[in-house]
Amino acid sequence: MVRNIAQHGGLTGTGWGRRQLFKGAGAVAMMLGSKAVQAAPAPAPPTAGSGARVLAPTGTQYELRRGNQRAVVAEVGATLRSYQVEQREFLDTFAADEMSRYGMGQVLAPWPGRVDHGHYTFEGVSQQLPLNEVENQNALHGLVRFRDWKLVERTDDSVTQSLVLFPTEGYPYMLELVVTNRLTARGLQVDTVATNVGAGRLPFGLGFHPYFNLGGDVIDSHVLTLPAATLLPTNDRLIPTGATPVAGTPFDFRKPKAIGAVKFDSTFTDLIRGRDGRARIRLAGPKGGPTIELAMDATFRYIV
Numbered sequence: 001m002v003r004n005i006a007q008h009g010g011l012t013g014t015g016w017g018r019r020q021l022f023k024g025a026g027a028v029a030m031m032l033g034s035k036a037v038q039a040a041p042a043p044a045p046p047t048a049g050s051g052a053r054v055l056a057p058t059g060t061q062y063e064l065r066r067g068n069q070r071a072v073v074a075e076v077g078a079t080l081r082s083y084q085v086e087q088r089e090f091l092d093t094f095a096a097d098e099m100s101r102y103g104m105g106q107v108l109a110p111w112p113g114r115v116d117h118g119h120y121t122f123e124g125v126s127q128q129l130p131l132n133e134v135e136n137q138n139a140l141h142g143l144v145r146f147r148d149w150k151l152v153e154r155t156d157d158s159v160t161q162s163l164v165l166f167p168t169e170g171y172p173y174m175l176e177l178v179v180t181n182r183l184t185a186r187g188l189q190v191d192t193v194a195t196n197v198g199a200g201r202l203p204f205g206l207g208f209h210p211y212f213n214l215g216g217d218v219i220d221s222h223v224l225t226l227p228a229a230t231l232l233p234t235n236d237r238l239i240p241t242g243a244t245p246v247a248g249t250p251f252d253f254r255k256p257k258a259i260g261a262v263k264f265d266s267t268f269t270d271l272i273r274g275r276d277g278r279a280r281i282r283l284a285g286p287k288g289g290p291t292i293e294l295a296m297d298a299t300f301r302y303i304v
Helices: none
Strands: 014-016 029-032 035-038 061-066 069-074 080-085 106-108 114-116 119-122 125-128 138-140 150-154 158-165 175-184 187-196 202-204 207-209 223-225 228-232 267-271 279-284 291-296
Touching (some): 061 158, 061 175, 080 187, 119 202, 187 202
Antiparallel strands (some): 014 202, 029 035, 106 207, 114 138, 119 125, 150 158, 223 279, 228 267, 279 291
């Protein structure tokens, strides 16, 4: 079982008080007097095989092992790059000499999903985020995906990383994140602590972005159980436009059924939870193939 991993799923942007916790270069011309002095060009970057140090695009790779399980978490973005059981890969992922594509395995904060035109208002102050989804003119998936996360602690089966997000364009707040990936007897567990380390309140949301792979070229015959009663339809820019019950629609997966021709790029909410307060999403391969389960605690109220 894979626990606490939600693709796009996250806490809604709410005001957080101080310390409140969440668990769940080229050449450069310089003027000296009346003369312009040309600085020396920056040295060319090292090439592979030159004997110089060459870094992986996602930094240090932290390998975790426990029994028949293996996971790899990258330094950049605290990205989950691999999860294997008995040497079988369960993620659609990227190689160690590549950068993450399409947000694969990344932490999404301080917002998951899209901010419409990158504009929002918090406590009466209007903010404008940089637009990194240019084709749709949205701010996508937060500000920490390509940042260098600090190693806090590492064991054979776990790694803890942290990041302080200092004030930046469109997000003039201070946020500290600590994420732990841990292999347990039941699978991979991800725990997060978010702390407001600024003087005022801040808006915050959190999500995770794994791409699961149970085998096969298409997923039509995979069986999905998604215990959500409400769908948030989107416009052509993938911005939610309202809410509608899933009952009577092709998006009702509250009981297990094959995915078929249904295409997913929407948000679900009103999650149905077990007695332990967790919502469990299951995806099973065809013909008795492997099954993966995501369990999310009550902090997470949405899933895409």
